[in-house]
Amino acid sequence: MAASIPRGRCLLASSSCRSTQRSVRSSPRCVRQFASTVDAPSTTSSQSSRPRTAFQDKLNAGPSFSDFVSPNAPLPPSEAYEIRTAKVGKKTITRLPSWLKTPIPNNNNYKKIKNDLRGLNLHTVCEEARCPNISDCWGGSSKSAATATIMLMGDTCTRGCRFCSVKTSKTPPPLDPHEPENTAEALRRWGLGYVVLTSVDRDDLADGGAHHFAETIMKIKQKAPTMLVEALTGDYAGDKEMVKLVATSGLDVYAHNIETVEELTPFVRDRRAKFRQSLEVLKTAKEAKPSLITKTSIMLGLGETEEQIWHALKELRKNDVDVVTFGQYMRPTKRHMPVHSYVTPDQFELWRQRALDLGFLYCASGPLVRSSYKAGEAFIENVLKKRAAQRSELAGDQPAEAQPVKDAEITA
Numbered sequence: 001m002a003a004s005i006p007r008g009r010c011l012l013a014s015s016s017c018r019s020t021q022r023s024v025r026s027s028p029r030c031v032r033q034f035a036s037t038v039d040a041p042s043t044t045s046s047q048s049s050r051p052r053t054a055f056q057d058k059l060n061a062g063p064s065f066s067d068f069v070s071p072n073a074p075l076p077p078s079e080a081y082e083i084r085t086a087k088v089g090k091k092t093i094t095r096l097p098s099w100l101k102t103p104i105p106n107n108n109n110y111k112k113i114k115n116d117l118r119g120l121n122l123h124t125v126c127e128e129a130r131c132p133n134i135s136d137c138w139g140g141s142s143k144s145a146a147t148a149t150i151m152l153m154g155d156t157c158t159r160g161c162r163f164c165s166v167k168t169s170k171t172p173p174p175l176d177p178h179e180p181e182n183t184a185e186a187l188r189r190w191g192l193g194y195v196v197l198t199s200v201d202r203d204d205l206a207d208g209g210a211h212h213f214a215e216t217i218m219k220i221k222q223k224a225p226t227m228l229v230e231a232l233t234g235d236y237a238g239d240k241e242m243v244k245l246v247a248t249s250g251l252d253v254y255a256h257n258i259e260t261v262e263e264l265t266p267f268v269r270d271r272r273a274k275f276r277q278s279l280e281v282l283k284t285a286k287e288a289k290p291s292l293i294t295k296t297s298i299m300l301g302l303g304e305t306e307e308q309i310w311h312a313l314k315e316l317r318k319n320d321v322d323v324v325t326f327g328q329y330m331r332p333t334k335r336h337m338p339v340h341s342y343v344t345p346d347q348f349e350l351w352r353q354r355a356l357d358l359g360f361l362y363c364a365s366g367p368l369v370r371s372s373y374k375a376g377e378a379f380i381e382n383v384l385k386k387r388a389a390q391r392s393e394l395a396g397d398q399p400a401e402a403q404p405v406k407d408a409e410i411t412a
Contacts, residue, residue, distance in 0.1 A: 157201050211245065213249075343367065
């Protein structure tokens with residue numbers, strides 16, 4: 001009977017059995033695949049259903065619970081000195097740190113000083129160099145309490161340093177012959193106890209403007225003999241005779257800035273200004289008048305290293321420089337050198353201590369400190385007054401001892 005079954009039916013039956021067996025074997029596998037495919041979409045859908053929002057980002061970046069519990073607690077240095085960025089269009093910029101922000105000058109005393117300067121056709125480095133301390137120095141309770149750094153020989157410099165915003169030209173206007181007299185008269189009106197004079201570089205003049213500078217100092221001393229004068233001069237192209245002329249004109253503090261470390265000088269200053277030449281200027285001024293206080297200033301944030309700063313300080317001490325100041329370089333405009341780094345107040349304090357340990361008489365160090373800085377001037381003023389008092393005491397003792405000798409000689 002089995003032989004009577006057609007061969008085609010047997011093949012059909014066997015193939016259907018094999019397909020049934022395969023379906024039975026594969027059914028558990030299909031169930032597992034189905035289960036896994038059901039779970040995966042549910043997970044991804046739950047994640048994509050709650051996307052991050054701008055509000056959530058702001059909330060996470062905002063104050064924490066501890067800020068509400070103790071709102072007046074000091075911030076840790078990592079937060080206090082954090083450099084923040086902001087997005088302007090498609091460009092990300094670095095925001096100015098909070099310790100470098102100053103108020104906009106807008107009080108009566110500021111306006112009075114500005115009017116006095118314009119009336120006498122005088123210029124100040126405070127305005128020309130866009131000093132951030134102008135509101136503090138010009139905004140005192142009275143004009144006598146204010147400090148203004150007078151800039152002589154016009155407002156146009158013959159050099160083009162990459163950090164300075166003073167106007168430059170190869171052929172600046174001629175000197176004002178009335179400037180020494182006008183400057184002395186303005187300072188006499190203010191009744192200042194301490195004044196800082198500076199000037200643009202005038203490489204177009206044979207003497208670099210040294211005689212003009214010295215004449216201004218002499219006029220000031222004639223009108224206000226007790227006024228202390230600090231002169232922040234150029235390098236006079238290395239002419240030592242011109243340096244000696246200014247140093248012996250009656251001033252009390254001779255200042256000349258090295259600006260930065262030796263390695264960065266070619267990239268920061270004008271090609272005619274050299275680190276070693278600046279050291280020679282300070283050394284020559286000290287040798288011309290040993291009682292002078294010599295002073296210089298260094299900007300930080302230009303890319304200098306600790307080793308380079310140490311080297312600069314040691315070179316200054318070798319040349320008997322008495323005072324050094326540290327300040328943060330701040331880019332005046334987009335045409336000038338960019339800021340390499342913002343130095344924190346703690347680092348400035350560290351360099352102040354290091355400078356004093358090296359033997360400097362005084363060091364003003366801070367983000368907003370500049371070469372003519374109010375606090376530094378107050379300290380130097382006290383030092384100079386003490387020295388003057390000691391000299392007067394010594395001068396007073398000598399005639400008292402010599403008088404009896406003269407009387408004895410006369411009676412004899």
